[in-house]
Amino acid sequence: MNTVGKPPANPGRDDVxxxxxxxxxxxxxxxxxxxxxxxxxxxxxxxxSAKIIxxxxxxxxxxxxxxxxxxxxxxxxVQQKLDVLANEVLLRTLGGREGVAIVAxxxxxxxxxxxEDSQGIPRYCVLFDPLDGSSNLDVCGGVGTIFSILxxxxxxxxxxxxxxxxxxxxxxxxxxxxxxSTVFVLTIGKGVDMFVLDPSIGAFMRVEQxxxxxxxxxxxxxxxxxxxxxxxxYRHYLDWAQSSGYSSRYAGAMVADVHxxxxxGGVFLYPPTLxxxxxxxxxxxxxxxxxxxxxxxxxxxxxxxxxxxLDIQPTAIHQRTPVILGAADQVDxxxxxxxxx
Ligand code: AHG
Ligand code: MN
Ligand code: MN
Numbered sequence: 466m467n468t469v470g471k472p473p474a475n476p477g478r479d480d481v482x483x484x485x486x487x488x489x490x491x492x493x494x495x496x497x498x499x500x501x502x503x504x505x506x507x508x509x510x511x512x513x514s515a516k517i518i519x520x521x522x523x524x525x526x527x528x529x530x531x532x533x534x535x536x537x538x539x540x541x542x543v544q545q546k547l548d549v550l551a552n553e554v555l556l557r558t559l560g561g562r563e564g565v566a567i568v569a570x571x572x573x574x575x576x577x578x579x580x581e582d583s584q585g586i587p588r589y590c591v592l593f594d595p596l597d598g599s600s601n602l603d604v605c606g607g608v609g610t611i612f613s614i615l616x617x618x619x620x621x622x623x624x625x626x627x628x629x630x631x632x633x634x635x636x637x638x639x640x641x642x643x644x645x646s647t648v649f650v651l652t653i654g655k656g657v658d659m660f661v662l663d664p665s666i667g668a669f670m671r672v673e674q675x676x677x678x679x680x681x682x683x684x685x686x687x688x689x690x691x692x693x694x695x696x697x698x699y700r701h702y703l704d705w706a707q708s709s710g711y712s713s714r715y716a717g718a719m720v721a722d723v724h725x726x727x728x729x730g731g732v733f734l735y736p737p738t739l740x741x742x743x744x745x746x747x748x749x750x751x752x753x754x755x756x757x758x759x760x761x762x763x764x765x766x767x768x769x770x771x772x773x774x775l776d777i778q779p780t781a782i783h784q785r786t787p788v789i790l791g792a793a794d795q796v797d798x799x800x801x802x803x804x805x806x
Contacts, residue, residue, distance in 0.1 A: 483670065484670070484671040485660075485668045485669060485670060485671070486508075486512050486649060486651075486660045486668070486669035486670075486671065487509065487512070487668070487669075489658065489660070489671050490505045490508050490509060491505065493505075493653060493655075502564075503562070503563055503564025503586055503587055503588070503589070504564060504587070504589065504614075504636070504637075506562045506563065506564055507559065507562050507564050507565060507589055507591060507614065508637070508651070510558040510559050510561070510562050510565075511555075511558075511559075511591075511612055511639070512649065512669060513558050514551075514554050514555045514558045514559075514610070515610060515641040515647065515649055515662070515669075516647075516662065516667065517554045517558075518550075518551045518554055518555075518595070518596070518610060518641070518643065519641070519643050519647040519662060521547060521550055521551070521554075522547065522602070522608060522643045523643075525547060525602060530546045530547055530550060531545075531546065531547070531602055531603050532545065532546060532603065533545055533546070534546050534548075534549055538571065538572050539571075539572075539573070539574040539783055540571065540747075540783065544572065545596065545599040545600070545602055547596055547599060547602055548571075548572055548595060548596045548599050549572065551595035551596040551610065552570050552571075552572040552573070552595040552596075554595075555568070555570065555593055555595050555610070556568060556570070556577065559579075559591055560579060563580075563586060563588075564586065564587065564588055564589055565579050565580070565588065565589060565590075565591055566578070566579060566580050566581075566588035566589060566590055566617035566619075566627070567579065567590040567591075567617060567624050567627060567628060568590070568591050568592070568593070569590065569591075569592045569593075569624075569628055569749070569750070569782050570592070570593055570594075570595060570750070571593070571594045571595065571747060571750055571751075571783070572595060574783075575624075576590075576624040576625070576628055576782060578624050582619065587616070587617075588616075588617040588619065589614050589615065589616060589617050589636065590614070590615045590616075590617050590627055590628050591612060591613070591614055592612065592613045592614075592615070592628070592749050592750040592754075592782075593610065593611060593612040593613070593750050594609075594610065594611040594612075594747070594750045594751055595610055596608055596609070596610065597609045597610065597611050597640075597718055597719055597720045597751065598716065598717060598718020598719065598720060598721060600717065601716070601717055601718050601721075606716065606717065606718065606721070607642060607643065607644040607716055607718050607720065607721030607724075608642075608643050608718055608720070608721075609640050609641055609642045609643060609718060609719070609720025609721065609724075610640060610641040610643075610720075611639075611640045611719070611720060611750055611751055611754050611755065612638065612639055612640070612750070612754060613632075613635050613637075613638045613749060613750055613753050613754040613757075614635065614636045614637040614638065615627075615628065615630050615634060615635060615636060616634070616636055625782065628749070628779075628782055629778075629779045629780065629781075629782070630779070631775065631776055631777060631778050631779070632748070632749075632752070632753030632754075632756055632757060632774060632775035632776075632777065633775040633776060635654075635753060635754065635757050635775075636653065636654070637651065637652060637653040637654065638651075638652055638753070638754035638755075638757040638758055639651040639652065639754065639758070640720050640723070640724070640754065640755070640758070641720075642720050642721060642724050644721060644724075646661050646662065647661070647662035647664075647669075648660070648661055648662075648724065649661075649662070649669045650676075650724070650727070650758060652757055652758050652761040654757075654761065655761075656674070656675040656676070656761055656762075657675065657676040657727070657758055657761045657762045658671060658673065658674050658675070658676070659671070659672055659673040659676055660672065676727060676728075676762050677762055677763045678726065678727055678730060678759065678762045678763055678764040678791065678792045678793075679728075679729060679730040679792060680730060680792045680793065680794040680795070681730060681792075681794065682729055682730030682731045682792065682795065683706070683709065683710055683711045683712065683731075683795075684711060684712045684713070684714055684726075684729070684730070684731035684732075684795075685702075685703070685706055685711055685712075685713060685714075685731060685732050685733075685734065685795070686713070686714050686715050686716075686722045686725070686726065686731060686732065686733045686734065686791075687699075687703075687713075687715060687733070687734040687735070687736070688715060688717070688735070689703070689713065689715075691736075691738045691740075694738045694739035694740070695736045695737070695738065696736060696737060696803075698770065698802050698803035698804070698805065699734065699736045699799075699802070699803070701802040701805065702798070702799050702801075702802035702803070705798075705802060706798075714731070719733070719735075719746065719751055719755065723755050723758075723759070723790070726759075726764075726790075726791045726792070727758065727759070727762055727764075730791070730792040730795065731791050731792060731795055732789065732790070732791035732792065732795035732796055732798070732799055733788065733789075733790050733791050734788065734789050734799065735787060735788045736787050736789075737787050741785065743784070743785040743786065743787070744768075744785050744786050744787035744788060745785060746785060746786060746787075746788050747783055747784070747785055747786075748774070748777060748779055748784050748785065748786040749779055749782055749783075749784070751788075752766075752768070752774050752786050752788050752790075753774065753775065755788075755790060756773075756774040756775050756790055757775065759790045759791065760775065763793070764790065764791055764792055764793055764796070765790070765791070765792070765793040765796040765797070766788075766789070766790035766796070767789045767790070767796060767799075767800065768786045768787050768788065768789070769787050769789075769803065770800060770803040770804055774786060774788065774790070
């Protein structure tokens with residue numbers, strides 16, 4: 466039958482509806498009272514930041530902003546020029562939002578207090594890794610932005626008192642992957658939704674709702690260069706996986722590795738090492754938001770044989786944690802070996 470020129474049979478159907486991130490946020494706001502106006506404005510600031518950073522990442526070589534800045538951040542890590550630029554973009558966009566009380570970033574030693582009193586408005590703390598995997602930039606590898614949103618405690622005496630909440634209390638979390646396309650993944654505690662930037666119209670378009678991490682994918686993602694200094698249980702796991710038909714995939718950017726696992730299954734590991742006995746990844750703006758997304762997609766996330774990442778009570782904004790996250794079946798396979806290691 467020739468259907469050219471005819472309207473779709475049912476243009477209101479969910480699978481044919483065009484939904485932008487902006488419209489999705491408004492839809493959520495209508496369904497969930499906790500997603501009120503000030504909160505929605507924060508998500509919109511993150512969406513604008515993502516578009517600006519995506520543009521900077523794409524033009525980095527042309528505008529000569531690749532390479533290191535010659536400085537180190539609070540973690541003692543070399544800052545790339547784009548780490549600093551992305552941080553400024555986020556600080557500027559979030560800074561204008563009434564609902565943001567405090568921001569904390571990988572690139573700033575101290576949290577930035579924007580608004581102290583609540584004035585009857587629900588306010589939030591936003592924590593972020595402005596550019597994750599930034600050493601991939603020079604080689605056109607995938608990089609990302611990770612964010613975590615917590616409710617601000619207006620009674621807190623110090624910024625830390627409001628910020629240092631366990632990951633289980635996150636109101637929302639997400640990441641942006643600047644890869645072959647720019648992808649925005651978001652949870653506000655009701656499943657995980659995915660949006661892709663359409664550069665021709667400058668909008669994030671919803672492409673997936675309620676993502677579920679698939680099981681049965683025999684793939685692990687870990688920096689095996691560190692294997693000799695992993696605790697014994699992790700080495701047992703790798704021995705077992707390598708004799709059980711597993712594949713290895715490692716992008717060197719958590720956002721890129723976690724995104725692959727969210728869509729395809731498998732497990733991501735950053736164990737303790739001799740160099741980083743607490744693990745390398747940061748609890749509050751890398752592990753917690755990724756753990757919330759993974760659990761909201763039906764996956765599992767642990768900081769070791771016993772501790773669930775989201776239950777860790779933080780004691781410092783930049784504290785680190787070991788990370789095991791991915792499909793529940795694949796995380797359980799790791800845990801079996803940690804228990805016997
Ligand atoms: P960042 O660029 O924000 O410092 O993060 C880099 C992190 C993370 O993205 C990645 O999973 C990990 O570092 C890679 O570390 P190794 O090079 O030690 O494998
Ligand atoms: Mn990072
Ligand atoms: Mn970073």
